[in-house]
Amino acid sequence: MKNAEILHGTRGNSQAHWFPWLKGELEGIGYKVWVPDLPQADKPNIQRYNEFLSNQKPFDLNEETILIGHSSGAVAILGFLQDLPDGTKIHAAYLIGSFKDGSNRDDRDELFEKPFDFEKIKSRADKFVLVHSDDDPFCPLDHAEFLAEKLGGQLVVIPGQKHFTIDTAGEAYKQFPELLKLIKDNE
Numbered sequence: 001m002k003n004a005e006i007l008h009g010t011r012g013n014s015q016a017h018w019f020p021w022l023k024g025e026l027e028g029i030g031y032k033v034w035v036p037d038l039p040q041a042d043k044p045n046i047q048r049y050n051e052f053l054s055n056q057k058p059f060d061l062n063e064e065t066i067l068i069g070h071s072s073g074a075v076a077i078l079g080f081l082q083d084l085p086d087g088t089k090i091h092a093a094y095l096i097g098s099f100k101d102g103s104n105r106d107d108r109d110e111l112f113e114k115p116f117d118f119e120k121i122k123s124r125a126d127k128f129v130l131v132h133s134d135d136d137p138f139c140p141l142d143h144a145e146f147l148a149e150k151l152g153g154q155l156v157v158i159p160g161q162k163h164f165t166i167d168t169a170g171e172a173y174k175q176f177p178e179l180l181k182l183i184k185d186n187e
Contacts, residue, residue: 001030001032001059001064002030002031002032002064002065002066003031003032003033003034003059003061003062003064003065003066004026004031004032004033004034004065004066004067004068005033005034005035005036005053005057005065005066005067005068006019006022006023006033006034006035006068006069006070006073007036007038007067007068007069007070007073007074007076007077008035008037008038008041008070008071008073009041009069009070009071009072009073009074009097010041010042010043010044010071010072010107010108011041011042011107012038012041012070012071012073013037013041014035014036014037016165016166017070017164017165017166017173017174017176018164018173018174018175018176018179019035019070020035021174021175021176022068022175022176022179022180023035025180026180026183029184031066032058032059034057034058034059036052036053036056038052038073038076039052041072042107043106043107043110044072044075044076044107044108044110044111045110045111045113046075046076046079046110046111046112046113046114047113049076049079049080050079050080050083053076053080054080054083061084061088061090062089062090063089063090063091063126064091065090065091066090066091066092066093066094066183067080067081067090067092067093067094067125068093068094068096068179068183069093069094069095069096069098070096070097070164070165071096071097071098071099071138071139071163072107072108072111073096074095074096074097074098074099075098075099075108075111075112076111077093077095078095078116078121078147079111079114079116081093081120081121081124081125082114082116082117082120082121082124084124088124089123089124089125089126090124090125090126091125091126091127091186092125092126092127092128092129092183092186093125093127093128093129094129094130094131094179094182094183095128095129095130095131095144095147095153096130096131096132096164096179097131097132097133097136097138097139097144097163097164098130098132098139098143098144098147099138099139099140099143099144100143100146100147101143116150118150118151121151122151122152127153127154127186128148128151128152128153128154129153129154129156129182129186130144130147130148130151130153130154130155130156131156131158131164131178131179131182132144132155132156132157132158133157133158133159133160133161133162133163133164133169134157134159134160135159135160135161135162136161136162136163137162137163137168138163139163141157144157156178156182158178164176
């Protein structure tokens with residue numbers, strides 16, 4: 001069965017921005033969808049997130065699974081994939097407004113306590129799609145370019161969309177039809 005996890009970013013929650021809309025859209029095309037509230041999201045921690053995601057997930061990950069992460073949720077996906085048991089593989093990971101390091105920010109440093117093994121991460125998904133804006137105020141485009149190169153992923157740059165949130169780009173981000181189209185195109 002097709003299933004999806006959607007992970008929010010720092011200081012976010014499952015009901016923010018486009019997450020509820022995307023959940024409904026994916027359910028409408030046959031996905032089982034989990035959008036958890038990540039624990040202590042004001043200061044993301046990769047180990048805490050991995051334990052939470054491993055212990056709370058409502059379905060097993062398989063070759064029909066997609067993972068969708070926004071901002072620190074995208075980085076959390078990288079750490080989660082790295083720590084999956086050998087032999088576990090998903091269909092695709094969608095990294096929205098991602099970043100490659102802590103950039104000297106206290107609310108990011110615990111995501112990078114353990115270096116990423118990009119070869120191992122790459123082996124855990126058939127596809128990586130990175131969606132980024134050219135004017136993201138929090139996550140420079142060169143971070144997404146770096147990650148796309150390391151992951152062998154597709155980089156999709158959508159100009160002028162800031163951080164793909166209601167806070168940065170307005171009410172339009174109660175939905176995210178461009179992301180839904182990418183997901184459908186990659187099925």
